[in-house]
Amino acid sequence: MVVDASKEDLLIGVCGAGAMGRGIVQVASVGGVRVKVFDINKEQLEEAFKFIDNMLGRAVEKGRMQQEARQDAVSRIELVGAISDLSDCEIVIEAATENLEIKKKIFAEIEDVVSDNTIIATNTSSLSVTTIASACKRPERIAGFHFFNPVPLMKLVEVIDGVLTEPCVGDQLMTLGSRMTREPVRLKDAPGFLVNQVGRGYNVETQHLQAECVGEFVDFDRILRDGAGFRMGPFELMDLTGLDVTHPASELIYRQFFDEPRYRPSPVMQSRMEAGILGRKTNRGYYVYENGKKLEPETKALPKYDGGPVWISKAEPDGHAALSDVANSCGAKIVTGDTPPDGALILVTPVGQEVTQTVVDQGLDATRTLGVDYLVGLGTHRTVVSNPATSIEYRDRALGLLNNDGVGATAIRDCPAFVCQRVLATICNIGCQIAQLGTAEPEDIDKAVVLGLNYPSGPLSFGETLGPKNVLKILEGLYTSYGDPRYRPSPWLRRRAMLGLSLFDKEI
Ligand SMILES: NC(=O)c1ccc[n+]([C@@H]2O[C@H](COP(=O)([O-])OP(=O)(O)OC[C@H]3O[C@@H](n4cnc5c(N)ncnc54)[C@H](O)[C@@H]3O)[C@@H](O)[C@H]2O)c1
Structure with missing residues (x-):
C-alpha cells in the first residue's frame, strides 16, 4: 500500500536543491504541499530558499500572487541538514x-530511513529509471518524475514507470503532479523518455541537412521558424541549450537504443563540441554573440522578379493548385500547356522526392527547373530548391517571384523532401514509433511535446495536418534516396496511412 498523494497534509521531500530541485520545491509549496529539502551542499540549500522566496516576492510585485499566499507557500518549506531528516516524507x-x-547512493540512503510505503522518484533526464531502481531494495516503489527547466514556467512533468514500478506509484505521482499545478503525462521508461526523444527529430535532422551543404544554418532556422511556425530555429535552440548538453544527450539516446539509426547524431555536432563552439555560453556557436546578444548574419537582398514566363508542373495536382494560386498573386506570367515552352522557368512540387529525380521522371530541362515545398503551406516563408544543373538566372527568377508579395523565400540546394517536409516527417515518425512501442498514449505524446518543447503541434498532429499518406511518401522517398534505415517508416504510421486511419487511432 502506498501513500495517498491527495491527502491534505501530505509531506514530501526533495533531495538536491540545484536548478531543478528549487523549482520543484517552489511549485510543490505553491501547490499547497509541505516540503522538506535536503542538499549535500548547505550553501546551495540556503541559496535555494532565498531564490524561491525572491521568485515568489516578484510574483507578488507583479500581482500574480497574494502576499498571504506567498507567506503560506514559504512556510511549507523546511530546510533539513541530513537525508535522515526525510524519514517521515x-x-x-x-x-x-x-x-x-x-x-x-542517495536512493540507498533514502530507502534506509523512509517507511516501506514511501514513494521515491527521480528527476533524472538521461538515466534509466529501471537502472536506478535495480539498485534499490524495493524497486516497485521507484518511478521517474521528470520536470522541465525552468520548472515554474514549464507545465509538463513526465511520470515514468520503470519495468518493476507498481502502477499505483505512478498513479500517485500523477495526482501529486496535478497538485503541484503541473500537467502530468504518464509513460513507460525509455531512452530520452518521451519529450527528449522527439526533440532529436528537430535538431539532429537539421544538422544532417546542414552537413550535406544543402544550405546555411541560418536558412534552416528561417525556414522552420518563419515557414513551419516553430518558436525557435533548431540552430538557435542548440546555441541556447549549448552543444555540450545537446550532443551528449543525443548520443546517449542513440546508444541507449542500441544504435537505432533514427536517433543517429551528426559527426559535425561532435566536432563542433570538441572545437568548443558551444553556443551562447561561449559567445560563439552557430551564431556569434556580443554581450549576450545574437548578431544576425548579414542577409543578401533577394532578386526582383524579372517578369519572365513561369510553367508549373501538374504532376502533383495539389502542389500545382497551391503554387499556381501563389504565383498568380505574386504577379507571375504563367504559361500553360503540357510541356514547358522555351525560356520558361519550370517549377515542380514533389513530395518526398528531390528535384533531380523529379526532373528525370518528368523529362524536364534541369537548367530551368526548381522545386517548391508546398506541403506545409505557401502562406508564409517559402523554400525554393535548385538542382545541380539549375542556372542562376532561373534560380533568381524563382526567388524573385516567390518573394514578390514580400512573404520571404529562401533558396536551398537539392535534397529529398526539402526542409519542412523532411523535419516534420522525421518528428512525426519518432512520435509514431513511441506510440508503436507503447511508451505513451497517442494523445499524451502530442500533449507532452507541445508542453515540453513548445512546438506548434505534436508529432501525430503534424502527421494529421500533412496527411499520413504524405508523411509515408516523404519517408519512403528519403529511404529510397539515401538507403538509410534512419528513414524507415514506423509500422504505426505505415499501417494507418495504408488503411486511411488517423494516427491517433489505437488498435484493439
Ligand atoms: N537542468 C536541467 O535542465 C534538467 C532538466 C530536467 C531534469 N534534470 C535533472 O535534474 C537533476 C538535477 O539537475 P540540476 O540541473 O538541478 O543540477 P544542479 O547541478 O543544478 O543541482 C544538483 C544538486 O544536487 C546536489 N547534490 C549532489 N549530490 C548530492 C547528494 N548526495 N545529496 C543531496 N544533494 C546532492 C548538489 O549539491 C546540487 O545542489 C539531474 O538528474 C538532471 O538530469 C535537469
Whole structure:
C-alpha cells in the first residue's frame, strides 16, 4: 500500500536543491504541499530558499500572487541538514547531480530511513529509471518524475514507470503532479523518455541537412521558424541549450537504443563540441554573440522578379493548385500547356522526392527547373530548391517571384523532401514509433511535446495536418534516396496511412 498523494497534509521531500530541485520545491509549496529539502551542499540549500522566496516576492510585485499566499507557500518549506531528516516524507523526489553512482547512493540512503510505503522518484533526464531502481531494495516503489527547466514556467512533468514500478506509484505521482499545478503525462521508461526523444527529430535532422551543404544554418532556422511556425530555429535552440548538453544527450539516446539509426547524431555536432563552439555560453556557436546578444548574419537582398514566363508542373495536382494560386498573386506570367515552352522557368512540387529525380521522371530541362515545398503551406516563408544543373538566372527568377508579395523565400540546394517536409516527417515518425512501442498514449505524446518543447503541434498532429499518406511518401522517398534505415517508416504510421486511419487511432 502506498501513500495517498491527495491527502491534505501530505509531506514530501526533495533531495538536491540545484536548478531543478528549487523549482520543484517552489511549485510543490505553491501547490499547497509541505516540503522538506535536503542538499549535500548547505550553501546551495540556503541559496535555494532565498531564490524561491525572491521568485515568489516578484510574483507578488507583479500581482500574480497574494502576499498571504506567498507567506503560506514559504512556510511549507523546511530546510533539513541530513537525508535522515526525510524519514517521515511520504514521497521523496531526488533531483541531485546527474550521475548514476551518486543517485544509487542517495536512493540507498533514502530507502534506509523512509517507511516501506514511501514513494521515491527521480528527476533524472538521461538515466534509466529501471537502472536506478535495480539498485534499490524495493524497486516497485521507484518511478521517474521528470520536470522541465525552468520548472515554474514549464507545465509538463513526465511520470515514468520503470519495468518493476507498481502502477499505483505512478498513479500517485500523477495526482501529486496535478497538485503541484503541473500537467502530468504518464509513460513507460525509455531512452530520452518521451519529450527528449522527439526533440532529436528537430535538431539532429537539421544538422544532417546542414552537413550535406544543402544550405546555411541560418536558412534552416528561417525556414522552420518563419515557414513551419516553430518558436525557435533548431540552430538557435542548440546555441541556447549549448552543444555540450545537446550532443551528449543525443548520443546517449542513440546508444541507449542500441544504435537505432533514427536517433543517429551528426559527426559535425561532435566536432563542433570538441572545437568548443558551444553556443551562447561561449559567445560563439552557430551564431556569434556580443554581450549576450545574437548578431544576425548579414542577409543578401533577394532578386526582383524579372517578369519572365513561369510553367508549373501538374504532376502533383495539389502542389500545382497551391503554387499556381501563389504565383498568380505574386504577379507571375504563367504559361500553360503540357510541356514547358522555351525560356520558361519550370517549377515542380514533389513530395518526398528531390528535384533531380523529379526532373528525370518528368523529362524536364534541369537548367530551368526548381522545386517548391508546398506541403506545409505557401502562406508564409517559402523554400525554393535548385538542382545541380539549375542556372542562376532561373534560380533568381524563382526567388524573385516567390518573394514578390514580400512573404520571404529562401533558396536551398537539392535534397529529398526539402526542409519542412523532411523535419516534420522525421518528428512525426519518432512520435509514431513511441506510440508503436507503447511508451505513451497517442494523445499524451502530442500533449507532452507541445508542453515540453513548445512546438506548434505534436508529432501525430503534424502527421494529421500533412496527411499520413504524405508523411509515408516523404519517408519512403528519403529511404529510397539515401538507403538509410534512419528513414524507415514506423509500422504505426505505415499501417494507418495504408488503411486511411488517423494516427491517433489505437488498435484493439
Ligand atoms: N537542468 C536541467 O535542465 C534538467 C532538466 C530536467 C531534469 N534534470 C535533472 O535534474 C537533476 C538535477 O539537475 P540540476 O540541473 O538541478 O543540477 P544542479 O547541478 O543544478 O543541482 C544538483 C544538486 O544536487 C546536489 N547534490 C549532489 N549530490 C548530492 C547528494 N548526495 N545529496 C543531496 N544533494 C546532492 C548538489 O549539491 C546540487 O545542489 C539531474 O538528474 C538532471 O538530469 C535537469
